[in-house]
Amino acid sequence: xxxxxxxxxxxxxxxxxxxxxxxxxxxxxxxxxxxxxxxxxxxxxxxxxxxxxxxxxxxxxxxxxxxxxxxxxxxxxxxxxxxxxxxxxxxxxxxxxxxxxxxxxxxxxxxxxxxxxxxxxxxxxxxxxxxxxxxxxxxxxxxxxxxxxxxxxxxxxxxxxxxxxxxxxxxxxxxxxxxxxxxxxxxxxxxxxxxxxxxxxxxxxxxxxxxxxxxxxxxxxxxxxxxxxxxxxxxxxxxxxxxxxxxxxxxxxxxxxxxxxxxxxxxxxxxxxxxxxxxxxxxxxxxxxxxxxxxxxxxxxxxxxxxxxxxxxxxxxxxxxxxxxxxxxxxxxxxxxxxxx
Numbered sequence: 001x002x003x004x005x006x007x008x009x010x011x012x013x014x015x016x017x018x019x020x021x022x023x024x025x026x027x028x029x030x031x032x033x034x035x036x037x038x039x040x041x042x043x044x045x046x047x048x049x050x051x052x053x054x055x056x057x058x059x060x061x062x063x064x065x066x067x068x069x070x071x072x073x074x075x076x077x078x079x080x081x082x083x084x085x086x087x088x089x090x091x092x093x094x095x096x097x098x099x100x101x102x103x104x105x106x107x108x109x110x111x112x113x114x115x116x117x118x119x120x121x122x123x124x125x126x127x128x129x130x131x132x133x134x135x136x137x138x139x140x141x142x143x144x145x146x147x148x149x150x151x152x153x154x155x156x157x158x159x160x161x162x163x164x165x166x167x168x169x170x171x172x173x174x175x176x177x178x179x180x181x182x183x184x185x186x187x188x189x190x191x192x193x194x195x196x197x198x199x200x201x202x203x204x205x206x207x208x209x210x211x212x213x214x215x216x217x218x219x220x221x222x223x224x225x226x227x228x229x230x231x232x233x234x235x236x237x238x239x240x241x242x243x244x245x246x247x248x249x250x251x252x253x254x255x256x257x258x259x260x261x262x263x264x265x266x267x268x269x270x271x272x273x274x275x276x277x278x279x280x281x282x283x284x285x286x287x288x289x290x291x292x293x294x295x296x297x298x299x300x301x302x303x304x305x306x307x308x309x310x311x312x313x314x315x316x317x318x319x320x321x322x323x324x325x326x327x328x329x330x331x332x333x334x335x336x337x338x339x340x341x
Contacts, residue, residue, distance in 0.1 A: 001109075001220060004065045006030045006054060006098070007072030009044065012113070014173040016069070016213035018045040023217045028065070030057065031072065032339045034327070038317050040175035041306050053338055054094045059101045067109035068102050069216050070095060074139065074337075075176070075320055082321060084138040086337055091142035092149075099150045103158040109227075110160045111219050112150060113212075115143045116205055116233060118164060119272045124203060126240075126275045129164070129231045147231065154229035161219050161227045165212050166205035166235035166274060169295045171302045177318040181206055181292060184247055185299040188254040190310040195260055200244025205274040207235035208290030215279060218286040232279040236288050240273040246292060253296045 003020055007013045008029030021027050030050040050061055054072045062068065073091040074082075095112070102110050117140035118133045135141045143164075150160045169181035177186045187195040215234045219227050247259055279286050302308075316322035327333040332340055 001066040002026045002028075002064065003067045003069060003220065004028050004030060004062060005069045005071065007070075007113075008047065008049070009033050009174065010035060010071060010075065011172050011174050011176045012168060012209045012212055013071050014044050015170070015209045016071070016216060017047060019210065019213040020069070020217060020220070021045065021047070023221070025220065030054075030061070034333070034337075034339060035174050035320075035323065038174055038323060040171075040173060040318065041302070042173060044173045054090060054098065057094075057098055057101065059105050062098070062102050062107055063105040065102075065105075065107050067111065067220055068098070068107055069111045069113070069220075070098060071113045073142075082324065083337075087138040087142050088145075090337070091139065092145045095146045096149045099153060099160065103153055106157070108157065108159060109220070110150065110158065111216055112146060112160060112162050114147055114162045114164045114231070115140065116164050116166050116235075116272060116274050118144050118147070119274065121271060123271060124273060126237070126273050127233075128275045129233060129278055151229055159224055159228040161229070162231040163212070163215055163219065163234045164231060164274075165215075166207040166233070166239070166276070168209050168212060169206055169292070169299070170208040170210060170290070171298050172209060175302075175318055176320060177313055178320055180204060180243060181246055181295055182299055184250045185254065185296050186303055186308060186313050188250050188257040189300055189303040190308060190313050192257050193260045194247045194250050194257055196243070196247060198243060200242060200247060202243055202271040203240055203273045204243060204246075205233070205235045205240045205272070205276070206246070206292055206295075207239065207288070208295055211235070211288040211290050214288060215286055218279075218283040221285060222283050226282055230282070232282070233274045233276045234279060235274060235276040236291075237274075237276045239292060241292055246296075249293050249296050253293070253300050
C-alpha cells in the first residue's frame with residue numbers, strides 16, 4: 001500500500017515509520033516537525049515528507065494514498081490542558097477534517113490513533129471496546145469525539161479503524177519522558193530515586209510503541225471486513241499494572257535507587273484496566289513482543305548509553321509541554337501553536 005503517516009516525526013511515528021516500510025509499504029510522512037530539537041540519539045528514517053500543520057492539509061495532499069495512519073495531534077493530557085480550545089481544534093476538528101478529505105480523495109483506509117484515555121475514571125474492572133467512555137481531560141474527550149464523528153463516515157469506499165492505545169512506553173528517536181514507565185525509569189537513572197507523582201494505586205494498561213506500530217501494520221494488512229469501522233484496545237491484557245508495581249520493576253532494574261513520593265502525592269483519578277484480547281483474536285498477525293520489565297531495561301540502557309542527565313531530563317527537550325512553552329517564548333510557535341519558520 002501507499003501509506004501516509006501523520007505525525008511521523010513524533011514519539012510513536014519515528015518508530016512506526018521504518019516498521020511500516022519494513023512490512024513492504026511505501027511511506028510518506030506529514031508533520032510540522034515541532035520537536036526537531038528533541039532528538040534522542042538519532043536514527044530518524046528519511047521518507048518523503050509533507051512539512052505542514054495538520055490544520056492546513058488539503059485534499060490534494062492526501063490524494064493517491066491507499067491508507068492513512070493518523071498519529072498527529074497534541075500528544076498528552078498536560079499539553080491538551082494548556083489550551084483546551086486548541087486541543088479540540090487540532091485533535092478533534094482537524095482530525096475529522098482529515099478523514100473527510102481522505103474519504104473525498106478516495107483513500108480506502110483511515111487508521112486513527114485513539115487512546116484508552118477514552119475510558120478515563122473507570123475503576124478496577126476490566127474494560128472492553130464495548131465499555132462506556134468516561135474521559136476526564138480535553139485530550140481524552142477529543143479522542144472520543146473523533147471516534148464518534150469519523151465512524152459516521154464509514155461506507156463501502158471508506159473504512160475507518162480506531163486503535164485505542166494503552167499508555168505508551170519505549171525508546172524512540174523522539175523520546176518522551178512524560179510517560180509513566182519512561183518517567184520513573186529516567187528519574188531512577190538520573191537521581192537514584194523513583195519519583196512517584198501519585199500514591200501509586202491507579203491502574204494503567206501500558207504498551208510498547210513498537211507493539212503499537214505492529215497493531216497499525218496488522219490493520220493495514222487485514223481483510224477489510226475484519227477492520228471496517230472497528231475499535232480495538234491496543235496492548236496486552238496481562239500488561240495492566242498499578243503505577244507502584246511499575247516503580248517496583250524500576251527498583252529491580254536500576255541499581256541503588258529508592259522509591260519516593262512527590263510532595264502532596266494523592267490518587268490519580270485516571271484509573272482503568274483494559275482488556276486487549278479482541279485485537280489478538282480478530283487479527284492474529286498482531287504479535288506483541290514487549291513487557292513492562294523489558295521496557296524498563298530498554299529505557300535504563302538507553303539513558304545510560306546516551307548519558308542522560310537530570311538537567312536534560314527535567315528540561316524542555318524531552319517534556320512535551322515544557323518544550324512547547326519554550327518554543328512560544330522564543331517566538332518559534334505562535335499562540336495557536338503554528339510553527340513560525
